[in-house]
Amino acid sequence: MKVVNNKVKSIDGLGVMKGRKAFTDDFAEKDTLIVKVLRSPHPYARIVAVDDKLAVELEGIEMVLTHKDFKRIPFTRAGQGYPEPSPHDKFVLDEYVRYIGDEVLAVVGVNDSVVEKALSLIKVEYEVLEPVLDFENAKDNKVIVHPEEEIHEMFDIGFKPKRNIAASYGMEIGNVKKTLETCDYVVKETFYTQAQAHVMLEPHTVNARMDYQNRLIIYSATQTPFHVRRIISQGLEIPLSKIRVIKPRVGGGFGGKQAIHGEMLVAYVTYKTGKPAKMVYTRKEVFESSYSRHPMRIEMTLGADKFGYLKAIDCEALSDTGAYGEHALTVFMVTGSKVLPLYNKVDAVRFVGDIVYTNHTPAGAYRGYGAIQGNFALESAVDALCKKMEMDPIEFRKLNMMKEKETSPIFEIMGEGTAGTAMIMETCKLDECVDKGMELIGWKDKYPRKESENKIRSVGMAIAMQGSGIPYIDMGSATIKLNDDGFYNLMVGATEIGQGSDTVLTQIAAEELMCEVDKVVVYSSDTDLTPFDVGAYASSTTYVSGNAVLKAAKDLKERMITEAARILGIEVEKVGFDGKEFWDEESDKSISLIDLSNQITYSHEQKQLQVTSSYVGHKSPPPFMAGFIEIEIDKETFEIDILHYVSVVDCGTTINPMLAKGQVDGAIVQGLGMAHFEDVKYAKNGRMISNDLLNYKIPTRLDVKKLTTVFVDSYEESGPFGAKSVGEIGIDTPPAALANAVYNALGVRITSLPITSEKIFKEIRRN
């Protein structure tokens, strides 16, 4: 391959580095109205009265919006396929506020300072209600977070708001109870995972204006422009055809921008006043008022026989979706569907649980999307089981883990919100990943530990899988057009959020069209000008959108060859093409691509050659990886130094090996953040205390010493040029790998995240 699987620089790096207008706020109109939200100081309250007299009278204030200004249409803010597997439990503004940071009202004015002043002059009277702050006591609590009558599910997701249940799920294959009874070794552990913040560097931002066709044009830093368009249309009852959503460069998303944030209010203001409006979240709002990762409690029971075979997995989970249920069911299902199949040869497996409402900042999509929580529980429990069985954890995994050409009955049963799709693992190089990883970390020398005077060095590992889009649901499309001068425009709905999708999709087109990357000009994520794509989530871009691009390129190539055949006066089968030139295989007649393109644009039999193709996956071939960590623990203080993290990944062909490595590296550090450094903390009264970057700390350059990331040879037939996706897989292994390394060092198993020195100290003291 000439372009794919070659080192190709990102196509947008230079422009962005030079400081050109690129991100959403860079495109705000000069005289835009500023929209700011007054946010609830209470975790649960009813708005009794709003006195905005002084605010409204201020010069420069355009309006104050309360829940009385909006028709009561429940919707979901989640950027998911329609109809969404999410409860429609949100109103633009509501009489109830359900977490500290929830929207009470909005103030619109001509500049920041007058709007801030107006906010300070508004008096709100609340009826303060008792909140539900403990997710383990939320179900059937006498306090109901969502008592409204109008809210509903779109189809059965187990939505029981009167019991504070946003969704439920359960499935069993075989009989877990019976199988466990026959097992020689059984291990049961309860794990807790914390809420984690995305900390994408660009805060959520949106701006809107009406154009000369009297249409609403929205620029939003979003991962899902098409879903944003639809939700605004439904929520504000504006015809879909009157809305255009454009996504400029996005400064990081990681799932945190896979939903509606300020778009609804800004759209309303612009549509109503005809004036441009904008909203930029402060970092505090990003923490308190966007999303965090779903915190979970996972009870994992594993049973094995005396030959070392894993026979049963029983997984009961409870997830906290906070005040609104946007990604409640889907994240929960991934906790099972993208984790449990790792050990596919069990006789019985059960996955069941609820997702409950509480009066916390809502939980939402976040890279890994449930798989990181489930992986922590499963891969920690596996090591615990190995200890009980006195079996080597690598040997155990090699004996029981998924292998190429195998399958798991879970695939057919569990999708993401709905039933799943059966699939054989056409590519699964887990065994190679494990072997290579062992070699790169020096496992044989270092397992389990090495002691020195003050420190212990140890290693730990975990395996993981993810997915490549959601089969039968995620659709991506691509349009390619041939211009005069023989270059192409590639229009894709797919959403570049920094992961390199623009570059990768360009490479796929260029490879198929046999041209250089700079002959393909890509434009993405504009609901008017680019064809549909669900957006950047579920690791769908390379696999789903990439397949659409490949199809479009193939189709366009055929059309060009047809033209060439006509021009050369030969049959289509006799046309040779190398990306630059068309020739007659049986004579010396030829025409260059440039000449052909100019001819059909200007001179003769003129036509615009343009093809749009779509792709919906019929399976979701998982990328796999093995993660290995080496740490050094202080024997007295239990401070942890992360010395080395080795990632060996099977993601099929790496369309762009460097960008793929960047995805894994970035995800590993984010996963290590969840494993050890990061913690969304609440005070007892429900207030988020880790609500700025002075108090919520992500891993810094000095906190992770060495990363080694390699890819094994793998070719997934169903993927474009053999590719599977790679955006999420990197985040899953660090929590379990760290927990296992700590166990190997000290004989202590920490079952809640983050794994901190203080927790180790307390656990050792307990024993």
Next chain:
Amino acid sequence: MKIDLIVNKQKKTFLIEPNEYLLDVLRRYDYQSVRRGCDNTSCGVCTVLLDSKPVPSCSVLAIRCEGKEITTVEGIAEEAEKLVHYFGELGADQCGYCNPSMALTVYSLKQENRNASVEEIKNYLVGNLCRCTGYVAQHEAIKRYLGDE
């Protein structure tokens, strides 16, 4: 009130309030490469050079910059292009939001310590966060950039 600021070697008059920070003033005057990330000096994306020293523009009052030289990434265009060439080589640029601020800080490092080791690079840049890349490729790219004659 009016003050004169020298931005990228050009003296210009700016209309400001006494409580406005340099970040807000610069963005208001279309220097969009200077970005907002956290408002409390924790992230580094608002970095500009003030009399050649990298500072967090979100927390520097514009009024205190009168008569001082401010450099944004446009003012070190050639160096930024060199750096992004190496970023591109190593896949070290992802969303790019932190890139202009990194270029300025790295440029400042280059003036101070051309032969910085990877450890010294990490220390110098520790206040410039990046959530996308996991840092590793950036450090390698910066090493190459520093070594580029």
Next chain:
Amino acid sequence: MEIKEFLKPKSLDEAFEVLSASSNNRIIGGGAWIKISLKKVDTLISLEELDLNYIKEENDFYEIGSMTSLRDLEVHDGIKSLASGILSQAISNIMGVTVRNIATIGGSVMGKFAFSDLLGVLQVLDAELVFYQMGIVSVEDFVNMTKIPKDILLAIKIKKQTGKAYFKKIAITHLDFSILNMAITNSKGLKIAVGSRPNIAIRARRTEVFLNGKKAITDDLINEAIDLAMDEIKLGDNSRGSKDYRELLMKTYLKRAIREVI
């Protein structure tokens, strides 16, 4: 932050007059902390015209103007060799280079931050503060003052000293506030300070007296010293760490630190 007026006084007299005129008139150092901690100021006073940005080396001490940036202090050759570089080392752990380019030593001291890594170091260096009104006040006395009258910090004086030194900051990430910090110098006797306890750094005077009175410091004596320190240095809980864990940290690092500097 709302500011009614911004002033760059031309003389210390003028600065002090304006400062005293209202309780809501404040002096700004680097400005990073003031931005997040103050909502409204009447007159914000900036001392940049008063030549307080300097590092002077005298025969047996350094004098550092209060408007000197932390970064300038950190990289100064003389400061780097002072007491095995303990001050430079402590400064280098504060936030990033960009913040240290605007944060001033004066602002860092006057803020009396409980989480400060510098106040402990300055105390074990027996640093002295030079105030416009109060004259010379040791950093230790300043830290322990309950009421501080309106004044302008002009400079900090640190005696030249050699000898071993030890600084430790324990934090979850490299940019985080400390769970605990510790500074020890061994120059004409041991001086020990523990900070971010979570309370502000203080000297462990009784522990110092105990150790400095001994001819040889054995392991047994170190253990006794630690018991004394545990008694005189009060530790507590906050979101970054519990009292119990801080106790473990203090015991462990005090032992290692003393062993290293004797």
